[in-house]
Amino acid sequence: MSTDTRERAGSLDRDKLFAARLHAARVRPYLATALFALHTVESKRVPTMAVDRHWRCYVSPAFVDRMPVEELAGVWVHEVSHLLRDHHGRGDRVARERGLTGVGDRLRMNIAADCEINDDVYGDGLVQPRDAVLPYRLRLDAGRLMEEYLKDISLGPLTLDLSWLDCGSGADGLEREWDLGPDGADGLSEQERDAVRFRVAQGINAHPGRAPKGWRRWAEEAFHPPQPWRDLLGAAMRSAVSGAGAGDDYSYGRPSRRSAGVPGAVLPSLRRRPPRVCVIIDTSGSVSDDELGSALLEVAAIARAVGGRRDLVQVLSCDAAAGVARSLCRAEGIPLVGGGGTDLRTGFDRALRSRPRPDVVVALTDGQTPWPAARPSCRTVIGLFPREGVSEARRENNPEYVPKSPPAWARVVEIGAPGRGQGG
Amino acid sequence: MPSHTPAPASQLDVAANLLALLRDSTTEPRPDDQLEALTLAVAADLPVLLWGEPGIGKTAALTQLAAALDLPLTTVIASVHEPSDFSGLPVVGDDPATQGVPMAPPDWAVRLVRAGRGLLFLDELSTAPPAVQAALLRLVLERRIGALRLPPGVRIVAAANPRSSAADGWELSPPLANRFVHLQWTHDHEVVVRGLGGTWPRATLPPLDPHKLPEAVDFARRAVCGLLAARPTLVHRLPTGETRRGGPWPSPRSWDMTLSLIAFATAAGSSRDVLSSLVRGTVGDGPGLELLASLDRLDLPDPEEVLADPAGAVLPERGDLRQAVLDGVVAAVRARPDRTRWDAAWAVLVRALETGAPDLVVVPATTLASLRQEDWDLPAAIDRFAGTVALSRRADRAALAAEARR
Numbered sequence: 001m002s003t004d005t006r007e008r009a010g011s012l013d014r015d016k017l018f019a020a021r022l023h024a025a026r027v028r029p030y031l032a033t034a035l036f037a038l039h040t041v042e043s044k045r046v047p048t049m050a051v052d053r054h055w056r057c058y059v060s061p062a063f064v065d066r067m068p069v070e071e072l073a074g075v076w077v078h079e080v081s082h083l084l085r086d087h088h089g090r091g092d093r094v095a096r097e098r099g100l101t102g103v104g105d106r107l108r109m110n111i112a113a114d115c116e117i118n119d120d121v122y123g124d125g126l127v128q129p130r131d132a133v134l135p136y137r138l139r140l141d142a143g144r145l146m147e148e149y150l151k152d153i154s155l156g157p158l159t160l161d162l163s164w165l166d167c168g169s170g171a172d173g174l175e176r177e178w179d180l181g182p183d184g185a186d187g188l189s190e191q192e193r194d195a196v197r198f199r200v201a202q203g204i205n206a207h208p209g210r211a212p213k214g215w216r217r218w219a220e221e222a223f224h225p226p227q228p229w230r231d232l233l234g235a236a237m238r239s240a241v242s243g244a245g246a247g248d249d250y251s252y253g254r255p256s257r258r259s260a261g262v263p264g265a266v267l268p269s270l271r272r273r274p275p276r277v278c279v280i281i282d283t284s285g286s287v288s289d290d291e292l293g294s295a296l297l298e299v300a301a302i303a304r305a306v307g308g309r310r311d312l313v314q315v316l317s318c319d320a321a322a323g324v325a326r327s328l329c330r331a332e333g334i335p336l337v338g339g340g341g342t343d344l345r346t347g348f349d350r351a352l353r354s355r356p357r358p359d360v361v362v363a364l365t366d367g368q369t370p371w372p373a374a375r376p377s378c379r380t381v382i383g384l385f386p387r388e389g390v391s392e393a394r395r396e397n398n399p400e401y402v403p404k405s406p407p408a409w410a411r412v413v414e415i416g417a418p419g420r421g422q423g424g
Numbered sequence: 425m426p427s428h429t430p431a432p433a434s435q436l437d438v439a440a441n442l443l444a445l446l447r448d449s450t451t452e453p454r455p456d457d458q459l460e461a462l463t464l465a466v467a468a469d470l471p472v473l474l475w476g477e478p479g480i481g482k483t484a485a486l487t488q489l490a491a492a493l494d495l496p497l498t499t500v501i502a503s504v505h506e507p508s509d510f511s512g513l514p515v516v517g518d519d520p521a522t523q524g525v526p527m528a529p530p531d532w533a534v535r536l537v538r539a540g541r542g543l544l545f546l547d548e549l550s551t552a553p554p555a556v557q558a559a560l561l562r563l564v565l566e567r568r569i570g571a572l573r574l575p576p577g578v579r580i581v582a583a584a585n586p587r588s589s590a591a592d593g594w595e596l597s598p599p600l601a602n603r604f605v606h607l608q609w610t611h612d613h614e615v616v617v618r619g620l621g622g623t624w625p626r627a628t629l630p631p632l633d634p635h636k637l638p639e640a641v642d643f644a645r646r647a648v649c650g651l652l653a654a655r656p657t658l659v660h661r662l663p664t665g666e667t668r669r670g671g672p673w674p675s676p677r678s679w680d681m682t683l684s685l686i687a688f689a690t691a692a693g694s695s696r697d698v699l700s701s702l703v704r705g706t707v708g709d710g711p712g713l714e715l716l717a718s719l720d721r722l723d724l725p726d727p728e729e730v731l732a733d734p735a736g737a738v739l740p741e742r743g744d745l746r747q748a749v750l751d752g753v754v755a756a757v758r759a760r761p762d763r764t765r766w767d768a769a770w771a772v773l774v775r776a777l778e779t780g781a782p783d784l785v786v787v788p789a790t791t792l793a794s795l796r797q798e799d800w801d802l803p804a805a806i807d808r809f810a811g812t813v814a815l816s817r818r819a820d821r822a823a824l825a826a827e828a829r830r
């Protein structure tokens with residue numbers, strides 16, 4: 001090994017690098033596992049610091065030399081965030097979905113991923129490194145996801161000075177020439193990567209107060225990416241209307257079409273009884289018309305898809321008192337009368353008293369209502385518009401008002417959260 | 425003299441030759457985690473449910489698997505059957521009041537029972553009407569078709585489309601979901617390209633090592649019992665929330681299945697990735713990952729052994745695991761402090777300092793120093809920690825600098 005002075009000047013200052021990691025782990029204890037799991041590889045070909053998908057961290061000695069320790073700590077957290085948030089996997093998925101193949105596209109992904117990280121990881125003891133890419137520099141709003149940023153980022157004057165940006169294949173999925181690859185030493189296997197991500201998520205979920213909102217959201221969704229509410233609502237409704245007792249079933253009322261071929265056997269035949277669906281709509285002031293409109297359209301479309309006829313779908317608007325049930329075919333534009341407080345119990349009462357009785361009741365509401373004390377006598381799906389906290393104004397106006405979470409006997413689907421497709 | 429001039433081949437014969445050429449494909453052994461997981465679960469005689477988009481080769485994989493296990497394959501497309509095909513056709517005899525009405529099984533079931541062994545593939549579960557599914561699930565759970573009982577040599581695999589792509593959105597109720605090993609089936613780009621080129625991967629049952637069997641059972645029991653003893657709430661946890669419906673969840677039944685799968689994977693020497701998909705497919709992601717994490721800890725050296733022989737201790741390369749070992753060593757000293765153990769722990773920390781990143785040693789060294797009792801002399805090696813103290817101070821200064829720059 002040569003030890004002349006020039007070589008030594010270019011060698012990695014490990015103490016500085018690891019002092020920075022120690023500081024990062026102290027100010028972000030929930031990321032410590034992930035930070036320590038990274039395997040550092042000294043590399044003079046990397047412009048700054050870069051990660052690969054096997055959790056190796058390539059470090060340029062010159063970069064470490066010119067960065068102050070406190071900024072280097074920010075870079076550590078930044079790089080490990082790429083891996084925790086699975087930016088390479090998500091980058092590959094986006095590339096496949098949108099047909100992005102060029103090197104420029106991968107640079108855009110790197111920029112978008114950097115925006116997702118940088119808009120909320122710094123501060124609180126962690127210094128934002130110089131040159132960090134922030135959404136406002138690209139004239140974009142903060143608080144979005146890599147996939148969303150990517151749509152609005154194009155390579156041009158705004159990104160001209162970002163072409164040096166390179167967080168490695170761990171950030172955008174594109175192999176670099178310095179990558180040691182899947183067969184190289186000290187990489188983490190897929191299972192090990194999941195285990196590290198799981199431990200970090202567990203740590204955040206155990207003490208959610210310590211982590212900023214972006215990390216809390218990540219931890220909640222890391223292993224259970226949210227599904228688009230339309231799919232969930234559809235599945236809940238289909239399962240409700242096709243379960244035994246609703247919709248079609250076998251009957252001995254008429255012989256099966258196969259009876260002629262099997263003399264002596266008694267066969268049931270398939271008969272269809274289209275399901276009756278009653279939709280209760282919370283028309284209290286707290287639910288916006290836009291939300292209601294999209295949810296109602298969805299329910300009608302699903303009811304049609306499962307074979308319900310339009311005249312079998314009833315719509316009932318309800319605030320403190322229940323309105324009149326109308327069938328969907330009579331009213332294209334359903335009058336949504338109401339406003340003020342909500343008591344869905346009257347809606348449920350009226351829906352269940354209507355003749356013929358519905359097979360399924362779907363309630364669209366923001367949940368700021370008392371619920372029936374007992375399970376209704378038919379299947380129930382609740383489409384819930386999520387609300388951040390309870391409106392203080394309403395609580396003041398109505399001291400008896402006690403919002404309760406939806407009861408356990410209903411299937412609850414949260415509506416309005418955009419389908420985010422990927423976790424990470 | 426009769427001359428045998430060959431008759432001109434008909435167009436259909438030529439077409440048949442072309443088809444034969446097209447179907448002429450070979451197989452190659454190729455490490456394939458999802459195929460290995462499927463093979464192990466089938467070998468362990470647990471009902472498997474493959475979740476995958478239509479057209480990605482679930483059926484092809486089953487054909488391969490049947491060939492590899494040398495089991496005759498019976499495919500039943502659930503959606504084209506009636507419930508009575510699975511629960512049996514009631515046939516009215518001469519005197520039903522005294523003889524009863526037998527439930528006649530369909531022909532494929534009779535053949536399967538006569539053969540005594542086979543692979544039953546229930547395809548397209550998700551597009552069958554609910555009554556058919558109900559009948560099918562009885563077949564899966566009780567292994568009964570009408571009056572027949574499937575012999576133990578018959579293994580069952582089912583396939584379903586994920587809820588998002590299934591037109592009628594069938595989903596499993598929690599009790600049913602709990603009885604399956606859920607495997608996500610995805611296509612591997614390379615495998616498809618190579619397969620269409622004429623070479624498909626071959627499923628080989630990873631050979632179970634007969635000498636390892638008792639050891640494998642012991643390991644599996646230790647792994648599952650160790651975790652559940654420490655985390656009693658993981659034993660039974662019904663899924664809540666819409667997104668987790670129809671998937672795997674932990675219960676004594678599924679933990680029992682997990683135990684079998686760990687034993688099989690251990691005896692077969694399968695990788696952790698294979699084990700991961702099996703375990704997570706049986707008890708769900710959260711409990712599965714916790715089990716895998718505790719397996720990782722089982723692999724870590726025991727703190728007492730490390731203390732007994734600090735010079736010979738092998739510390740893990742990976743920083744987070746290494747820190748877990750060092751923390752464990754310090755915690756062991758704290759639990760039973762005496763002079764020799766304290767010295768041994770310092771020796772371990774020196775080794776860690778010599779062989780890996782210095783920042784990992786800072787916290788254990790600080791904790792260990794705080795355990796010193798008055799009559800204990802500082803170990804000679806304490807000088808070696810000057811570097812970590814400097815490192816720690818440097819991090820402190822960085823914290824101050826960060827504070828100043830706000």
